[in-house]
Amino acid sequence: MKNLFDRQDILSLKWRILTAVFSLSIAVGIYYVADYLNTDMTRAVRTARANLQNARTSVDQIEQEEATIIEYIGRYQELDADGIVRPEDRLILLERITEIRDNNDLFPISLNIGEQSSLALLYDPAEPSPGGPIRLNTTELELSLPLLHEEDLSSLLRELLSSPGLFLPQECIVRLNNPSITSYIMLGQHQTATCNLLWFTFDVNPPPVVSTFF
Amino acid sequence: MFNLFKQKDTQLMIVNNNELQLFVWENKTLKFISEFDGSQQSLEAFKQVQNSYKDFLAVFITNFLEESFRSETVAPVSGSDKKALLERKLDYAFRKTPYRTASTVEKEKGGRKDHRVLLSGLTKPQLLTPWIKILLANKTPIQSISSAAFIAQEFAIQAKLNSENYLVVASLENNYDLRQTYMRNGKVIFSRLTSLSSRSQTDIGREIYKETVQIRSYLERVKLLPYEETLKINIYSVYDDSELDLNQKSSHLNNFESINVQNELGKYSAILNKNQMGAMVFFFCALVQKKQIKNTYAPPQVRKHFLLKNIGHALSYGSLALIVLSLLFSMPVFLNSLDLSSQQATLEQQTQPLLVEYDVLSQRFPETPIPSKEMALVVETAEVIRNQSISPIEAMAYISSKISTTPNMQITEIDWLLDSVQADPFDPEAQQMRYLGLQNDTVNAYQSAILDQRTELKVLIKGMAYSPGSYRLAQQEVELFSDALAENPNIRVTKIQMPTDVRVDTQVNTTIDNNELRAPFTLQLDIDLVL
Numbered sequence: 001m002k003n004l005f006d007r008q009d010i011l012s013l014k015w016r017i018l019t020a021v022f023s024l025s026i027a028v029g030i031y032y033v034a035d036y037l038n039t040d041m042t043r044a045v046r047t048a049r050a051n052l053q054n055a056r057t058s059v060d061q062i063e064q065e066e067a068t069i070i071e072y073i074g075r076y077q078e079l080d081a082d083g084i085v086r087p088e089d090r091l092i093l094l095e096r097i098t099e100i101r102d103n104n105d106l107f108p109i110s111l112n113i114g115e116q117s118s119l120a121l122l123y124d125p126a127e128p129s130p131g132g133p134i135r136l137n138t139t140e141l142e143l144s145l146p147l148l149h150e151e152d153l154s155s156l157l158r159e160l161l162s163s164p165g166l167f168l169p170q171e172c173i174v175r176l177n178n179p180s181i182t183s184y185i186m187l188g189q190h191q192t193a194t195c196n197l198l199w200f201t202f203d204v205n206p207p208p209v210v211s212t213f214f
Numbered sequence: 215m216f217n218l219f220k221q222k223d224t225q226l227m228i229v230n231n232n233e234l235q236l237f238v239w240e241n242k243t244l245k246f247i248s249e250f251d252g253s254q255q256s257l258e259a260f261k262q263v264q265n266s267y268k269d270f271l272a273v274f275i276t277n278f279l280e281e282s283f284r285s286e287t288v289a290p291v292s293g294s295d296k297k298a299l300l301e302r303k304l305d306y307a308f309r310k311t312p313y314r315t316a317s318t319v320e321k322e323k324g325g326r327k328d329h330r331v332l333l334s335g336l337t338k339p340q341l342l343t344p345w346i347k348i349l350l351a352n353k354t355p356i357q358s359i360s361s362a363a364f365i366a367q368e369f370a371i372q373a374k375l376n377s378e379n380y381l382v383v384a385s386l387e388n389n390y391d392l393r394q395t396y397m398r399n400g401k402v403i404f405s406r407l408t409s410l411s412s413r414s415q416t417d418i419g420r421e422i423y424k425e426t427v428q429i430r431s432y433l434e435r436v437k438l439l440p441y442e443e444t445l446k447i448n449i450y451s452v453y454d455d456s457e458l459d460l461n462q463k464s465s466h467l468n469n470f471e472s473i474n475v476q477n478e479l480g481k482y483s484a485i486l487n488k489n490q491m492g493a494m495v496f497f498f499c500a501l502v503q504k505k506q507i508k509n510t511y512a513p514p515q516v517r518k519h520f521l522l523k524n525i526g527h528a529l530s531y532g533s534l535a536l537i538v539l540s541l542l543f544s545m546p547v548f549l550n551s552l553d554l555s556s557q558q559a560t561l562e563q564q565t566q567p568l569l570v571e572y573d574v575l576s577q578r579f580p581e582t583p584i585p586s587k588e589m590a591l592v593v594e595t596a597e598v599i600r601n602q603s604i605s606p607i608e609a610m611a612y613i614s615s616k617i618s619t620t621p622n623m624q625i626t627e628i629d630w631l632l633d634s635v636q637a638d639p640f641d642p643e644a645q646q647m648r649y650l651g652l653q654n655d656t657v658n659a660y661q662s663a664i665l666d667q668r669t670e671l672k673v674l675i676k677g678m679a680y681s682p683g684s685y686r687l688a689q690q691e692v693e694l695f696s697d698a699l700a701e702n703p704n705i706r707v708t709k710i711q712m713p714t715d716v717r718v719d720t721q722v723n724t725t726i727d728n729n730e731l732r733a734p735f736t737l738q739l740d741i742d743l744v745l
Contacts, residue, residue: 004514009522016529023533027540034544034551041554048561055568062575068586072593079596080583119658121591121665122648131587136595138661150614154607161605168599168664172606172630179626179678195606198664200599202592204584 061129079202082164088116088139088201096163097143104155107146107189114140118203135203140170142196146189150174153193166200221502224271224357227345228494230391231278234260234345237486237495238267244499245485250345257344264352271520272354273507274345275494277362277393279407280338282308285319285438287328300331308335313342313359313511319401332402336361336511346516355520359512362494363395363405368508369497376400378446380439384426385493386451390415392422393493394429396438403438419458422449426468444469450493452476595665602669602743606630609673609741616698620691622680626734629674634663671741679713681731688713692735704742711736 079085083092090113101109116139123130143160147153153174161167172195226237226244236247248263250256284307288299300316308314314335322328336342342359349356360368366383370376375383381397390411396404406429413421426447433439446469455461455472464470475496476488482499484491501507509517582589609630617623637644637653644650649662663669681688692713700707713733 004518005522009518012522013526013529016526016533020529020533020536023536027536030537030540030544034547037551038547038554041551041558045554045558045561048558048565052561052565052568055565055572058572059568059575062572062579065586066575066579068590069580069582072586072589073580073582075593075597076583076589079592084596085592117657117661119652119661119665121595123587123591125648127587129587131585131591134588134591134595136661136665150610154610157605157607161603166596166599166603168603168632169606169630170632170660173627174610174630175627176625179624198660200596202596204588204592 079166082166084164084166084200085202085204087203088137088165088199093141093165093199097160100156100159103159104152106152106156107148109156110142110144112142112144114142118206120206133206135206137201137203139199139201140196141167141199142194144192144194146177147174147191147193148188149190153191153195156193157195160197168198168200170196170198172196220504221273221506222271223269224273224502224507225267225354226495226498227272227274228492229274229276229278229341229345230387230389231280231341232389235490236260236263237490237498238270239498239502240270243483243485244495246487246490252341252344257348260345261348261352264348264354268352268354270354271357271523272349273357273498274342274359274512275362275365275498275507276336276342276359276511277387277391277407277494278336278338278341280336280341281361281363281405281407282335282337283363283402283404284333285330285403286333287322287330290321290327290329296329300333303331303333304335307333308337311335311337311339312513312516313339315510317401319398319403334361334363334402334510350516350519353519355523356512356516357520358507358509359516360507360510361405362393362407363402364508364510365494365497365501366393366395366405367397367400367402368501370397371400372501372504375446375448380443380445382426382429382445382447384422384447384449385497386410386418386422386449386453387492387494388452388489390418392425394425396429396433398438404433418451418453419460422451422458423460423463423470426470430468442467447471448473450475450496452488452491598667599664602632602664602667604632604671604743609671609739612702613673613675613699613739616701617695619698620695622688622691623677623695624680625675625677627674627676629676631672631674632669633672634660635668635670637666637668669743671743673739673741674710675737675739677735679731679733679735681733685714685731685733688731688733692737696737699737699739706740708738708740709735710738 076085083089093113094111097109097111100106116137119136119138121134121136143156145152145156153172157169157172161169172193174191174193176191177189221239223241224239225247226239228235228237232251234250234252236249237244238247248259250260286303288296288303291299304314304316314333316331316333319330319332322330336359346356362385366385370381370383375381376397376399378397379399381400382394383397384392384394386392390409390413392408392410394406394408395402408425410418410421410425430439430445434441439445444466449458449460449470449472451458451472452475453472454474454477458472460470460472475493476491479486479491479496479499482503484495484499486495498507514521584592610628613625613628617625634653637647637650639645639650647666647668649665652658652662653666653668655662679688679691681691689712692709696707696709699705711734713735
């Protein structure tokens, strides 16, 4: 068989061989085109499905956001008006305490404003897409004043806590200056009050956290 | 129905010792073309004729004396060993002719189970060579070179005569050549050509009978046919049995059956006159209705153009099959792609209204200083802090209201404290707290307690109880005060220090004199935060 066909014989089949090669190319081409189309369409369907899901999620999210905003905007605006979502203004605080003292004829108030600390607030872990970073800033205030009577402290605290701002009393100690005195007819500094309060503000645009290399 | 394996357009060449008869099988019809006597002129004429049938397949059927049959037994080998063995046998038996073949006739049941093979060959190749040379030069595809004996064998198989154990197919041609082929179980064992042209043609039946009886005797003598076995003898000729008068000569030894091929050929489409109708033509017509004529003798060199043509066809059909197969295999994938395309369109249709809805919602979205989630976090956190922002004045006012019941007491110090509570990290409830991880943080521990609402209110009351001289009275004063404080169910009172410690497991030191009794006490209030 090996020597049966000469070059001429093989050449006589050239068109058929070319046709076979061409057909093979067509067949492979058809297969690859089908495969390519299928892969492409699978990808397109996956993308379309993802787009649909994204659109649904976006609509759900925007509806939820709208509902959230409607629910919270009033209260947020109140916080904003009270300066709670702004950097703390110590001058205003000093002015306010001065005003309270004047209004109530209080003895001199010793005020110590501590260094502000900051804490990143955490979103609910169940929240699939939490919002941006928010920091809670805390400043410790230490107020100390002599009292003519307990009402002085009541007035101070009532007016301070009802002032714009978010204050939380942490500790308050009222002590008799001279326990042996049983008559309070004489005007004087009978008691001393020392109160620690926390002053909270929110930083809604905290600077991004930058890694520091030492 | 289209049958890929049926005989295509063919030149049938029946070659006998005197001439070559050329027939053409075209469009399922057999027609006679010409006969050629082998002279130079006839060869030229044959060459001319070939120009018209160049693409037709060529089938030779030889029916000449010089075809030899040898039956031998060979060792029971198979595969390439058997091929080589038979090749050696053929080289030995038919050295001078390329037209030879060998086939296994039967396998012996006894002894070493040798194979009985039939070696056969066309011993006078010169009778074929001139014609074959012309065909090869013309590149005519030679499909087959067979002989009357093997055509008879194929016919016998097709006509289901191979069920006969012992069969003689006798065919009488128009030139009175009588070919008798003996078959055992459908396989050629022996064949002989006898010319009856010199015999009395008026009593041709008797001549045929004599020849068949003679061949039976020969077969019995050479032990190819057992004695006393019934031999089926089918006679194919242009005569009816009424003319041959053979059927009535049948006995338990020889069972004659006469077949008139002219009548039989009427079933097939053939443009032939009576002189051109012979047994070989009939066998050919019968066979090509269902299958192709097998090659028996043609070596590959002779069949080269046929093989080339077949390779060409294989390439063509293979190419077509490739495309069809690829289409078949790809069709489900294409259909799947179509389905996916339809799915994509449906999904896009579903997406479009949502995008429109999103645009509408975006346009009417309320103005907001910060995103909603951050706003919610700020507001909720502020409310958590505000809920715990309790003025100490409330507690102090409550204490003042209760001390009025005990006039002989003086409070010297009130320590009001919103304290953080340490949570157990293994407590499932505590694990839900967001800032639990910061409860031991040096800077933010207190803030984390506020945010997790882990706080408690404690008030420490320190004071003095007065009594003119009764320890019991001073003690009762404090007891009364404590009870009054505890009236509120949200308040628990713990007596840290009483005017007189009356427990028996402690030591008591006091000075009893005329002065007023002044005894210190300390109470602790734990107040539940009602948030």
